[in-house]
Amino acid sequence: xxxxxxxxxxxxxxxxxxxxEGRLHIFGCDMEVCxxxxxxxxxxxxxxxxxxxxEQGRAWEKLLNDKGRIPFIEYPSLCAKCGTLWPEMFIxxxxxxxxxxxxxxxxxxxCQTCYTQIKAWIDGEGLGWPPRPSARQA
Numbered sequence: 843x844x845x846x847x848x849x850x851x852x853x854x855x856x857x858x859x860x861x862x863e864g865r866l867h868i869f870g871c872d873m874e875v876c877x878x879x880x881x882x883x884x885x886x887x888x889x890x891x892x893x894x895x896x897e898q899g900r901a902w903e904k905l906l907n908d909k910g911r912i913p914f915i916e917y918p919s920l921c922a923k924c925g926t927l928w929p930e931m932f933i934x935x936x937x938x939x940x941x942x943x944x945x946x947x948x949x950x951x952x953c954q955t956c957y958t959q960i961k962a963w964i965d966g967e968g969l970g971w972p973p974r975p976s977a978r979q980a
Contacts, residue, residue, distance in 0.1 A: 854916035866911050869903055877909040922950035923960070929953035941971055 853863050859871035867874040874883040883889055883906075890902055921929045932954045940948060942961050952960070964970050 856914045856916075861914050863915050864913050867914055873914065875912040877906060877912055919951050921953035921956055922947055923952055923956035926953045926955075932957075938971055 855862050856867060856871060856873050858873045859868040861867055861871075870884075872882070872884055875881070876883040876886045876888050878888040879886050881888075890898070894902060919928055920926065929951060930953070934957070942957070942964055943952070961970065
């Protein structure tokens with residue numbers, strides 16, 4: 843979907859390297875996306891280990907450029923349930939998250955209010971934490 847007619851959107855800058863949206867990150871920026879796997883370039887499995895020689899670094903940069911480096915665009919984080927913009931992050935143990943959040947939504951973001959509500963609904967039906975026994979165990 844495109845922007846509404848006449849609506850001006852502020853042009854964000856990368857919080858790490860300072861480039862404006864639509865520009866390539868400065869090489870080595872923490873926020874750059876890997877054009878091969880879509881992960882964070884500095885920590886994905888495509889990226890070579892640190893300690894490259896200058897020549898190896900130039901070769902790696904050429905591979906990225908040949909593949910097509912991904913320009914910086916800031917996409918807002920939204921709660922997948924209520925749509926709250928930039929919800930505050932909170933920590934939940936993995937096993938608990940997997941218990942309460944359906945599989946297709948486990949890689950999405952939820953605000954804490956929606957997560958708490960989901961837990962209350964499930965717990966209210968007697969299906970809450972700790973994990974209920976599977977059909978094989980019952």
